[in-house]
Amino acid sequence: MRQIALKKLLSLVVVTVCVLTLTYGCGGATTATVPPETTPAPTAAVTETVESPAEPTEVAEEETTPAEPTEVAEEETTPAEPTEVAEEETTPAEPTEVAEEETTPAETTEVAVAPEPVAPAEPEAVAEEETTPAEPVEVAAAIDPAALAKSAQVFAGNCASCHAGGKNLINAQKTLKKDALEKYGMYSKDKIVYQITNGKPPMPAFKGRLKPDVITALADYVLYQADNGWQ
16 A cells, blocks of 8 residues: 555656646746737746645645555454364363263163063963863763663663674674774763764664653763773
8 A cells, every 4th residue: 555655646746747847848938939028927937836736635645545554454353363262162072971981881781681581381281281181081981880770771772783782783883882982083971962862874863762861871871881891
């Protein structure tokens, strides 16, 4: 800015010098041509004083040179230290390390993986033993001798013609022996009662011919003889 101001001052000085030279040159020429009676010298002096505005221009130029304020503004707009402070405040190193140490639950996971004793083996074995109805059939076959004697008479009068001695005299299949009854799924009191009641060709049905309690006692007799080999 100072260099620019100096250049302006030099240009103004050159202009004023040129103006002065022109005015003085023109004044000498006029005095040579004018007649001796009319001498307009004072007018030339007046024009010289009016047309030489040297000092006011210099004052204006000195007032319009704002050199120092620009430098002050530049110094104020350099915020170097505040940025460094902000960077130092935004570096949370230690808190992150503390958070990592708190979020490592190693011991708790080991405590959680513990419940292993879940092996109910013996109760299942007990349940299987309870669901095997093998003995009730043998108990049903143990009837008193009087009932056996009465059922023997019923068997002799109605069944012996085809099943004497547990054999089938007409149809050789499905005899009344234990192995045959078990093979064909007839070693059961309920099934024997159903067979006697409803019959199956060539065996006739005894429903209506024998009372239900007599048919039940006859089924007990058949199972008893099958267990003892038809004595």
